[in-house]
Amino acid sequence: MDQQLQIFITVAEQKSFSKAASTLHMTQSAVSQHIRAFEEKMGSRLLERTNKYVRLNQAGEIVLHHAKEMDRLYQHMRRLVDDVTNQASGPLTIGASYTFGEYVLPPIIAKLHQLYPDIQPSVEIGNTAHIADLVSRNHLDIGIVEGHFKQEKSLSTTKHSNDEMVIVASSRHPLAKRKRLGASLLADQLWICREEGSGTREAAEHVFKLLDISPSNMMIFSSTQAIKEAVESGLGVTLLSKWAIKKELARGDLVMLPVKGLPFKREFSIVTASSFQTKALQVFISLLVSEDGSVMLSDSIVIE
Template structure:
């Protein structure tokens, strides 16, 4: 039954018997036989066929949704049983928000490779909201995020802290190392991250708390792009100290003295609640917690 479901999923996703056969290294008649056997098992047609397309019907949609969960649980079962007798191994799908993924995670992965070479990481980078959604949909096994993501399915645990600073380019007009007023901050061009970003969340809280309403805002989709914009004099921003080592050493970016900063925020590990977690995931989680920033 396991293989029948795999064949069915492939036909639905490829919308073609022939394309599914290519991916599965099977003949097209063999694929058709597997689908026919599955339909006989359920006593109902699952796919609507024509010369031009294969389309899943209402019954097929139900089987498709449950088949994905069945196969995922079956794979997890095999992995957990294997874990009992073996050292941590196998693929581990890790999701990380941008600041963590680009500036902290590489160091952790380097240590993981040295200490546990049988664990093969596959990394997805996105903003906090994107990583949370990937975890809910089982596209990743564990997430590392810099903002808050709440969902009944998700277990969240703080693993480190970060400090956020308002920054400017080295050649900008704001050269005074004094506490800037609310009016001065409002008159600056702010370069900020997109909605759903943990960095954006912290900045919006800062704006609300200090009653700051920037007159001009530019939205950019990555930390690196924001740093380049700040360096070029496009505007000011708020970023993690973790992202600024090189620029601060080269004096291309400076921290601004602003009341209420630096702002401390938490980094979180998120994982699916009430699920069995394989040894590889537990090993990685322990390694992450040992690399605290405090």
């Protein structure tokens, strides 16, 4: 699909040049240049711009309506071509939330490359809300996410696998030797947590409700790896997936704290745009849910 048309759709949906630039991984000036060139091509101004907003005018509304229809037809055309050639090849854009993307997805991508070398995967890792949003706007072919997110009508969601969340601390932390921990002790700790919008943060909020605690001392990190490093150094405690801490548990750098009611279980889900799947996407989904894929997922969470 024409790049300028896709950029226009993104700006119109985001109502912001800066947000569109971030979504498209472009500079704001590049986005502005493409929009100006597109408006010149259309022979009409399509967007009203002020310091406070960017919004469509009447001509822009007409163009956006037909641009979305062209995008749908383009995607349908790609699917028909894939079916005719009967080959799993070409680009495949995959999104994943941090836990799945950083600790489970890499060996699956390696398996995909081994079986289908003509598929060209690219991976974006972000929090659950961000990945689901990109899939809903057809910027990603598929997402694997945890927790809840805004369920757009264009999305199809399938449960994929279970995850176990545990509270962990440094092996040198004063709580590490305890055989059982009460809620009051946990409430007094410094909690190292992910940002709002992440599935791991959502799980932490569920655990706080389960334990009936409201930690007053909290520090926010936007990276699971950074959280692990901070907790290993003795900074505080955190709630993480067993997948994310397999190596640290095996080395003894982190320990799971014995808390009644844990581990907390959550689900990972596969999210796709409901109407369109290329052959490359079909074989990737098959790999995710196949016996081989299941074995890789199981192996990923074994704690020796």
